[in-house]
Amino acid sequence: MRKIPAKINIAEEIKQAHRQLRVAAYCRVSTAQEEQLNSYDVQVRYYTEKIRSEPKWAFVGIFADRGLSGTSTKKRDEFNKMIKQCRRGKIDMIITKSISRFARNTADVLKYVRMLKEIGVDIFFEEQNIHSTQPGAEFYITIYGSIAQSESENISANVIWGKNQSAKEGKVPFHYKNFLGYRRGEDGKPEIDPEEAKTVKMIYERFLAGDSMRGIVEMLDNMDVPTPGGQGKWHRSTVCSILQNEKYIGDALAQKTFASAFPFVKKRNKGDRDQFYTENTHPAIISKEVFDRVQELFKRKSCRQKAIAHAYPMTLKILCGKCGTPFARREGRSGLVVWVCRKHDKNASHCPMGRIPETEIYTAFVRMYNKLKLHEGIILKPALAQLHDLNDALQRDNPAMLEVNRAIATASEQSYKVSALRSRGLLDADACAAKLLEIEAKLAELRRERRRLLKNEDIEEVMDTLRQTADIIHSGPERLDSFDEALFADLVEKITAESQTRIRFRLYGGIELTKQLREVGR
Numbered sequence: 447m448r449k450i451p452a453k454i455n456i457a458e459e460i461k462q463a464h465r466q467l468r469v470a471a472y473c474r475v476s477t478a479q480e481e482q483l484n485s486y487d488v489q490v491r492y493y494t495e496k497i498r499s500e501p502k503w504a505f506v507g508i509f510a511d512r513g514l515s516g517t518s519t520k521k522r523d524e525f526n527k528m529i530k531q532c533r534r535g536k537i538d539m540i541i542t543k544s545i546s547r548f549a550r551n552t553a554d555v556l557k558y559v560r561m562l563k564e565i566g567v568d569i570f571f572e573e574q575n576i577h578s579t580q581p582g583a584e585f586y587i588t589i590y591g592s593i594a595q596s597e598s599e600n601i602s603a604n605v606i607w608g609k610n611q612s613a614k615e616g617k618v619p620f621h622y623k624n625f626l627g628y629r630r631g632e633d634g635k636p637e638i639d640p641e642e643a644k645t646v647k648m649i650y651e652r653f654l655a656g657d658s659m660r661g662i663v664e665m666l667d668n669m670d671v672p673t674p675g676g677q678g679k680w681h682r683s684t685v686c687s688i689l690q691n692e693k694y695i696g697d698a699l700a701q702k703t704f705a706s707a708f709p710f711v712k713k714r715n716k717g718d719r720d721q722f723y724t725e726n727t728h729p730a731i732i733s734k735e736v737f738d739r740v741q742e743l744f745k746r747k748s749c750r751q752k753a754i755a756h757a758y759p760m761t762l763k764i765l766c767g768k769c770g771t772p773f774a775r776r777e778g779r780s781g782l783v784v785w786v787c788r789k790h791d792k793n794a795s796h797c798p799m800g801r802i803p804e805t806e807i808y809t810a811f812v813r814m815y816n817k818l819k820l821h822e823g824i825i826l827k828p829a830l831a832q833l834h835d836l837n838d839a840l841q842r843d844n845p846a847m848l849e850v851n852r853a854i855a856t857a858s859e860q861s862y863k864v865s866a867l868r869s870r871g872l873l874d875a876d877a878c879a880a881k882l883l884e885i886e887a888k889l890a891e892l893r894r895e896r897r898r899l900l901k902n903e904d905i906e907e908v909m910d911t912l913r914q915t916a917d918i919i920h921s922g923p924e925r926l927d928s929f930d931e932a933l934f935a936d937l938v939e940k941i942t943a944e945s946q947t948r949i950r951f952r953l954y955g956g957i958e959l960t961k962q963l964r965e966v967g968r
Contacts (some may be wrong), residue, residue: 458752460743466502466503466504466891467502467504467538467539468503468504468506468536468537468538468539469500469503469504469505469506469537469538469539469540469541469543470497470503470506470508470509470511470531470537470540470541470548470670471489471494471496471498471508471509471540471541471543472508472510472524472525472528472540472541472547472548473489473490473493473508473509473510473511473542473543473547474510474511474512474522474525474547474548475489475512481623482861484620487861489510489543490508490510490858491506493541494508494587496632497541498500503539506536506537507644507727508858509524509525509528510524511523511524513527519728528540529558529562530761532562532565532567533565533566535565537567538566538567538568539567539568539569539570540562540567540568540569540570541570541572542569542570542571542572543571543572543573543588544571544573544574545571545573545576545587545590546590548569548571552588555587555588556584556587556588556895559578559584559587560584560820561582562578563578563579571587571590572589574590575584576590587797601937602941604898610672613851617759619621619700620636620728622632622636622694623675624673624674624675625693626642626645626673626674626688627639627642627643627645627646627694627731628642628693629642635728636729637728637729638729638731638767642730643671644960645666645671646694646731646732647660647731647732649662649666649685649688649689649735650689650732650737650740653685653689653740653743654736654739654740654743656659656698659682659686660682660684662680662685662709662816663679663680663681663682663685664906666685667679667680667682667877674688678828681766689740689744690741690744691739691774692723692737694730694731695731695732695733695737696725696726696727696729696730697724697725697726697727697728698723698724698725698727699721699722699723699778700721700722700723700724700729701720701721701722702714702721704881706913713737719740740881755943757776758929759776759934759935760773760775760804760807760934760941763825763938763939763940763941764785764807764940764941764942764943764949765941765942765943766789766790766797766799766942766943767785767799767942767943767944767945767950768787768797768798768799769787769789769796769797769799771787771788771789771797772788772789773785773786773787773788773802773943774786774787775804776787776791776801776852783803783804783805784801784802784803785801785802785804786800786801786802787943787945799945799946800942800946801946804964807949807963808927808928808929809960809963810951810962810963811951812927812928812929813961814951814959815919815922815926815930815933815937816925816926816962817917817959818919819922819923819925819958822916822919822920850892850895853892854889854893856891857888857889858889860885861885861886861889864881864882890894911954911955911956912954912955912956913955914954914955915937915953915955918933918937919934919937934952937953937954937955938951938952938954939952939953939954940952944960946962946963946964947963948961948962948963949961949963
């Protein structure tokens with residue numbers, strides 16, 4: 447046997463030896479307390495200086511989440527942005543203080559360590575002095591990760607016990623900042639805010655008078671009525687919450703939500719945990735009689751809406767290509783089911799679009815799915831590739847983006863300096879808080895501008911949706927012989943009726959496919 451040595455690419459070896467590592471840092475603090483926020487600013491400053499001072503490293507950026515738990519990565523925006531940058535090949539190494547700062551969920555730690563290792567990204571955990579790409583690193587990461595998770599579970603158990611005790615004693619938690627109608631009284635208990643209470647009463651009155659949610663929202667916006675948080679516009683969900691909250695009749699239901707087992711996902715309590723209902727805990731704004739009438743009206747409307755929404759798979763999904771009106775389902779005495787433009791149905795002269803048999807739409811969907819399944823590589827992959835290229839193009843050679851990033855870096859530096867002055871006792875606490883709020887507002891505006899310039903969040907969302915569509919088709923049946931309601935619901939966002947013989951399917955993710963319903967002249 448003769449050994450054939452591996453070829454050595456000298457040029458590549460030299461290139462790699464002199465290449466700078468593209469390094470980013472990840473920081474996180476789990477509470478909004480002042481000392482923790484100071485820690486946050488110190489971390490950002492420390493890692494910025496550390497990476498910039500190393501000649502063999504190229505500074506990519508600092509990804510930092512404030513006031514967020516490490517038990518889940520779903521709501522950590524900066525963490526998820528960092529992972530996306532890694533997937534795009536923009537980062538070679540991540541530095542973080544410790545495994546617990548990276549994530550307190552062992553499953554998450556291992557998931558991202560393995561995923562990043564596969565694409566060549568190293569994670570350096572300073573406190574444990576571990577590089578994730580080192581041999582045997584995963585064993586130690588698992589041990590330290592399990593310890594961090596156990597700490598979180600113990601803390602959570604103590605918090606849950608405390609909340610349960612408070613609920614049993616009838617203590618009512620009030621989040622005054624985002625709760626309309628009440629304010630904290632001098633005795634620390636809730637008292638009615640007269641001006642906000644007028645808004646609450648008006649919402650109840652208009653709902654009982656027959657106004658729709660949309661109508662109430664438009665009325666409040668047109669009147670410039672402040673929202674519960676005092677910012678932004680009114681939303682349907684906000685009005686619904688006010689109309690269904692028992693606190694407005696002076697009662698309190700404790701434990702409406704609960705945290706599931708690790709990783710502590712917040713869930714609505716539908717009988718999973720004990721609840722405690724306490725009457726007359728604080729002054730009422732709405733009478734119990736009015737509240738009960740509103741709940742009964744809610745129940746009737748909900749039943750009607752559910753009956754409509756779940757009756758037929760194509761309800762509200764078919765739009766008229768001539769006038770944009772949604773189609774309605776009609777069933778004749780003979781049993782023939784058709785879909786027709788509502789405007790045409792009321793008066794044929796108002797819209798020329800006629801009726802389309804339901805069976806023909808079903809058949810068109812079956813043919814469309816089978817075509818996609820047969821040619822998924824030709825239709826779906828180029829669309830994903832095109833979105834990816836567009837996303838990258840938006841981030842290159844953009845002077846405005848460079849200017850915004852510089853402004854963000856300057857504002858972050860100011861935030862650090864203000865916190866440093868406060869910690870040394872050189873700045874009054876109130877003045878410090880006011881300045882930090884001013885800087886945060888500026889940073890929020892700059893980040894919004896950066897998102898506007900990039901426009902990549904929308905693209906990334908579309909890419910994720912299109913990937914899901916591709917996965918559904920890839921894992922779906924090899925061939926459809928009849929209409930599949932579940933598959934239709936998962937794939938089709940809407941249908942546009944271009945004519946009585948031609949419809950256009952729009953899939954989730956933006957792909958559109960046109961189908962002929964029947965031969966012309968049939």
